[in-house]
Amino acid sequence: MTEANRILLGVNIDHVATLRQARGTRYPDPVKAALDAEEAGADGITVHLREDRRHIQDRDVRVLADVLQTRMNFEMGVTDFMLGFAEQIRPAHVCLVPETRQELTTEGGLDVAGQEARIAAAVERLTLAGCEVSLFIDAEERQIEAAMRVGAPAIELHTGRYADAHTAEEAAHELSRIRDGVICGLNHGLIVNAGHGLHYHNAEAVAAIPGINELNIGHAIVAHALFVGFKQAVAEMKALIVAAAYRG
């Protein structure tokens, strides 16, 4: 396999923690899920420490920082608290995401173009802490250009609209927006990742887009793991996206 068709899988373990928080128990443990995911071929582990702490907790992040063999992709809103927390933990990757308490899930990308100075300051702080920063944005040229201007080396294109498409035409349209976004990001020298709402039936088309570095996938893997176990769920997703990237 050449560099050109290589693709990485970041496994998001948030919803292992969702199940634990539903009952306030000690199980299931997202840390165990992370270690199993790594054994099954995950290239990295993604966690989103939400302001409302609905799933991942501060302690999970601290323990993961000590035990991960791969690398952590720490998703966070752009707040002073989170910036300070990331500076303590120093994850390999930090992905800045938009966040509201009321949302069911992350609804759309970060408006980098609308708040360049604020995002640039956050990118600078995190870069000084040794983190590689990515920005979770919609596949829009003006957001991609703004991401480059604020000094982020990477972007993650929000695939939620593609995942939520109601018709094949809509899905094809959203996929072509993502494809254009990848080209635009690469032309601006950015590392381009993608994720949100990807599952075992829609991830291949995204993985097949040339130049995508990594897909971050969580909810579908956690759901499938209920029936086949966490390691198998991760291994199946990894095999699926690697084969799709190879076929191109």
Ligand SMILES: CC(=O)[C@@H](O)[C@H](O)COP(=O)(O)O
């Ligand atoms: C930013 C992103 O896409 C994921 O981290 C996602 O937000 C995690 O799941 P929830 O949105 O359900 O918390």
Ligand SMILES: NCC(=O)COP(=O)(O)O
């Ligand atoms: N950034 C996207 C992510 O980490 C996983 O999102 P999902 O697969 O849980 O929708």
